[in-house]
Amino acid sequence: MYFDPLYLVFAIPGLLLGLYAQFKLSSTYGKYRRVPAESGLSGAQAARRILDDAGLSDVPVAEIPGNLTDHYDPRKRALFLSSQNFNERSLSAVGVAAHEAGHALQQQVGYAPLNFRMAIVPVTNFASMASYFILAGSVMLHYFIGFSGPLFSHLLTLGIILFAITALFQAITLPVEFDASRRAKEQLFRLGIVSGSERTAVSQVLGAAAMTYVAAMITMLLQLVYWISVASRERR
Ligand SMILES: [Zn+2]
Numbered sequence: 001m002y003f004d005p006l007y008l009v010f011a012i013p014g015l016l017l018g019l020y021a022q023f024k025l026s027s028t029y030g031k032y033r034r035v036p037a038e039s040g041l042s043g044a045q046a047a048r049r050i051l052d053d054a055g056l057s058d059v060p061v062a063e064i065p066g067n068l069t070d071h072y073d074p075r076k077r078a079l080f081l082s083s084q085n086f087n088e089r090s091l092s093a094v095g096v097a098a099h100e101a102g103h104a105l106q107q108q109v110g111y112a113p114l115n116f117r118m119a120i121v122p123v124t125n126f127a128s129m130a131s132y133f134i135l136a137g138s139v140m141l142h143y144f145i146g147f148s149g150p151l152f153s154h155l156l157t158l159g160i161i162l163f164a165i166t167a168l169f170q171a172i173t174l175p176v177e178f179d180a181s182r183r184a185k186e187q188l189f190r191l192g193i194v195s196g197s198e199r200t201a202v203s204q205v206l207g208a209a210a211m212t213y214v215a216a217m218i219t220m221l222l223q224l225v226y227w228i229s230v231a232s233r234e235r236r
Contacts, residue, residue, distance in 0.1 A: 071103075
């Protein structure tokens, strides 16, 4: 089985960064999960209050199983919170719930990056699958049966373009996530759900969550650079 050592050079930093971001998130989240919010509100109640205040009483807040499965579904216009964030009255639960409510606020005001992300979901799902098959498939054929020439080079280019589309989707996730957290904090403080002394804690939880998106983005960019280097090596 052929293995390209250069791949490790590009894969390991992303992997380490991803692990670090995950570790940071679970430790920060875990720490403030044990700190009750002074307001006494659960995650579900905090989200409800933010939504109602914005005139979004018709957006339901539902409980779903799983760990950190929290998300806002713009198609259903519904907010889903994992059982712990739905029920618990901690700073972590309130922070995550408010973040998801932040996505509902984005949709309400027609925040362009959110609409763009929604619109390109089907395209990127296809692009990500197709790029994987094309890149892995052609490289394998290259090393096993000596597949090369213009077709090989065109396939690599096509795979890279599809991969770049996937990376673009990942990139648009960053402003969407940062903006949702910004809106969340604004509403939490404005509505008095989080007190002045609790601000830092909530910011830390949301900052740690955002870090995982940054790590995923960097991982993808490194992979993209790897594939571009493979293609230019083969062309020589
Ligand atoms: Zn989010």
